[in-house]
Amino acid sequence: MEQRIIDFIAGLRAAGVRISIAESADAFRAVGLLGAQDRDRFRVSLRTTLVKEPEDVPTFEQLFPLYFGNDSPPPMASASDELSPDEMDMLAEAIRQFTGKLRDMMERLLNGEQLSREELEQLGQLVGLQRADHPALSQWMAQRMMRALGVPKVRDALEDLWEMLNKLGMNRQTLDRLQDLVQGNMDALEEQLERFAGASIARNLTQEARPEAGPDLMNRPFRHLTDAEAEELRKQMRRLAAQLRSRLALRQKRGKTGVLDAKATIRASLRYGGVPLELRHKQRRLKPKLALICDVSTSMRHCAEFMLTLIYDLQDQVGRARSFAFIGDMEEISGPFSELPTQRAVEQVLTQLPPGYYSTDLGNSLDTFSKRFMDAIDHRTTVIVLGDGRNNYNDPRTDLLEEIKRRSRRIIWLNPEPPTMWGTGDSDMIRYLPIVDSVFEAGNLAQLSYAVDRLLTS
Amino acid sequence: MFNTIEDVKAALTAQEYIASDEIATVLFLAQKLGKPILAEGPAGVGKTELGKAWAAAVGQELIRMQCYEGLDETKALYEWEYAKQMLYTQLLRDKLSQVLADSQSLTEAADRLASEEDVFFSERFLLARPLLKAVRSEQPVVLLIDEIDRTDPEFEAFLLEVLSDFQVSIPELGTLQARHVPGVILTSNNTRELSEALKRRCLYLYIDYPDAEAELQIVRLKVPDLAPKLAKDAVALVQRLRELDMKKRPSISETLDWAKALVMLNADSLDAVTIENTLTVLLKHEADILRARRALSSGRLGNDESGGRSGMVYRGLN
CATH class of the missing domain: 3.40.50.300 (P-loop containing nucleotide triphosphate hydrolases)
Incomplete structure (x- = not known):
């Protein structure tokens, strides 16, 4: 049992649930107290000690039966118990019509024979079970194994068999019973396959430990990320946001000792007979208002995605954020963020805006922005432009950016390209540069999170 | 234990x-x-x-x-009760000058005062927080x-x-x-x-919303005056309302408030008028109320016997 729980914890970790050593120790203590006889309580004691995020609960519920499922195969019934010797002869004659594998399979279903361990292993090999590494796959794998066993053909053949038995004069009721029995055996077979698939997947998960996104991945340039790596980083985003948040909060706390607040101090001194025992300070905390302008063309996708995720995950540190996306033209994308969890919202926004290769046009987008969205900007707003400044030789419209700068508190530009690339080819970065207040290079996640950290504190 | x-x-x-x-x-x-x-x-x-x-x-x-x-x-956690300390200091001023009266030098007086410091920083002046x-x-x-x-x-x-x-x-x-x-x-x-x-x-x-059975049990326990049939219908309706896409879904406490309201109004069945009049007890957003009304009038949340089934139908439409 202990080994099984250890495997289960490893499986959960592999599926992306974060479990510390202390937590697994708690799980063992809890199981020690309650035992494993009552399956529901066993499940609850594991879940309450191991899973601390509501999002991870489905993973737990999927994995649990794979590790602590019933090991004995589901029972099957044999036709010989149901039929009289005469009827058995009739069945034997009818089944003689079929040959080869088909007949084997039918007899197996009629006799209620279970698959042996070796047969299961073979089937698993056949359908690629050893590479399945997600709990949700077990049902699909079972169906593939059923198909590999030729079940669809067997079904057709069974229909023929029933017909034939009918012609041979088998009693209607017996025939119904026989049909039910075969169907029952078929279901049991499927269940056996599903359990086997589940157990194998559980084993695969335990063996394959997924590499953590280390500092290496944080420093990998966005444009070189593979899909798998991007996925891995996405999983780390929440933690990164939490880290940034506590850092920000601490800094703001230490930054509280600002200017003396005379009014509040006098008010506080009333308690102590006019002696100013407690000094009150003005809170300097001013949550920034943000307007994000993101280039979401192909080259910028990852960068924009992570940026949006970070900003909206840190929503409580931000007064108000509105975001806009452009490729050829500007559009507001704040909508989904007010309703959906951040990552889902980002996903939705990005799928709604199809990537374009050749059409990036910041000049035109700024034009639209100045006509439609200028109300998003006032003297407290920090404007963040996320883009590589490559305009396909269109007019950069620096005049509009200057207009925006005049109305806003400041403009910050995040560029995924290194400074040496600015101004080369169709890059208008050099021309935007004098207008903006500060520029950060944000070519990878480490640089991006540094930039976000800076921009939310200053 | x-x-x-x-x-x-x-x-x-x-x-x-x-x-x-x-x-x-x-x-x-x-x-x-x-x-x-x-x-x-x-x-x-x-x-x-x-x-x-x-x-x-x-x-x-x-x-x-x-x-x-x-x-x-x-x-x-805790706070020192400055005001009380201050008050004590002032009231004890005479006693303090007595104690300090025969000290020869300033240092000695300060030392003597320091040795009595515990009086002022004891649990007596500690304001314990939770x-x-x-x-x-x-x-x-x-x-x-x-x-x-x-x-x-x-x-x-x-x-x-x-x-x-x-x-x-x-x-x-x-x-x-x-x-x-x-x-x-x-x-x-x-x-x-x-x-x-x-x-x-x-x-x-x-802790999630309870299922119908548990919720009914809670309603029966907390609002025993509500007729059993009515309680059952009310809980079924709340359960189905939770399946709608709401800004704020009705919670157990709101179910209980509603149940109490039904008792107050002497309602004997959940007809359209009763629901209409009391819906604001359950739902706290204008948009939610409108949505619930639409669903109710289109019969998708109808209060018929086949409660479970109509819930299913709605889920299908969703």
Whole structure:
């Protein structure tokens, strides 16, 4: 049992649930107290000690039966118990019509024979079970194994068999019973396959430990990320946001000792007979208002995605954020963020805006922005432009950016390209540069999170 | 102290709290392992109630700390009562000058005063806040830390220290160790991500809306005056309302309010007029009310006998 729980914890970790050593120790203590006889309580004691995020609960519920499922195969019934010797002869004659594998399979279903361990292993090999590494796959794998066993053909053949038995004069009721029995055996077979698939997947998960996104991945340039790596980083985003948040909060706390607040101090001194025992300070905390302008063309996708995720995950540190996306033209994308969890919202926004290769046009987008969205900007707003400044030789419209700068508190530009690339080819970065207040290079996640950290504190 | 999970359930039921098997199991483990419970879930499913019922069930005092933004150590742990200290100093002025009267030099006077310092920095002048109360209590207590997600992250870090070893250091007095490890329950509405360190220390309990059967049981228990048939219909309707895409779904407490309203109005069946008149007790957003009305009038939430089925139909349309 202990080994099984250890495997289960490893499986959960592999599926992306974060479990510390202390937590697994708690799980063992809890199981020690309650035992494993009552399956529901066993499940609850594991879940309450191991899973601390509501999002991870489905993973737990999927994995649990794979590790602590019933090991004995589901029972099957044999036709010989149901039929009289005469009827058995009739069945034997009818089944003689079929040959080869088909007949084997039918007899197996009629006799209620279970698959042996070796047969299961073979089937698993056949359908690629050893590479399945997600709990949700077990049902699909079972169906593939059923198909590999030729079940669809067997079904057709069974229909023929029933017909034939009918012609041979088998009693209607017996025939119904026989049909039910075969169907029952078929279901049991499927269940056996599903359990086997589940157990194998559980084993695969335990063996394959997924590499953590280390500092290496944080420093990998966005444009070189593979899909798998991007996925891995996405999983780390929440933690990164939490880290940034506590850092920000601490800094703001230490930054509280600002200017003396005379009014509040006098008010506080009333308690102590006019002696100013407690000094009150003005809170300097001013949550920034943000307007994000993101280039979401192909080259910028990852960068924009992570940026949006970070900003909206840190929503409580931000007064108000509105975001806009452009490729050829500007559009507001704040909508989904007010309703959906951040990552889902980002996903939705990005799928709604199809990537374009050749059409990036910041000049035109700024034009639209100045006509439609200028109300998003006032003297407290920090404007963040996320883009590589490559305009396909269109007019950069620096005049509009200057207009925006005049109305806003400041403009910050995040560029995924290194400074040496600015101004080369169709890059208008050099021309935007004098207008903006500060520029950060944000070519990878480490640089991006540094930039976000800076921009939310200053 | 409970010996079995059944004990927990029975004790909570005696406090009019219907606990699922899961809740009872977690509570049992929390007592046995001496770990805090972190209860999360939508608002109004009885997280705070659980804390109260727990305290009542074990017959211990409940110390409640309501969290809010800006809550700090002086409000949560302790504070020196400056005003009282000041008052004492002034009232004791004569005595003080007596004590200091025969001192030869300023240094000697200061020394003498210093030796009496303990008078002014004793527990007498310590204003104990909930956390310190829980630590100093002679009797075992249950500590309810409500809506922890409303505090600032740095307070969470501070709380972590207290929760891990249940001791508090006060520079002037030294370290106070808890006489009993209190039962601790933290609730959160999940408005913000809590730190992983805090979650690691706790047993996690997600309390969701109850199923129809459990909810009916709760309504029967808390509003016994409501006719059984009506209670059943009302709970079925609430359950189906929760399946709609609402800004704020009706919680258990709202179901109870509604049930009470139905009793007040002497309603004998859930007809359209009654529902129309009382819907605002259940739903608190204009948009939600409109949506519910639309669904009701289109018959998708109709209050027919085949309650379960029409719910299914609606889910299908969704």
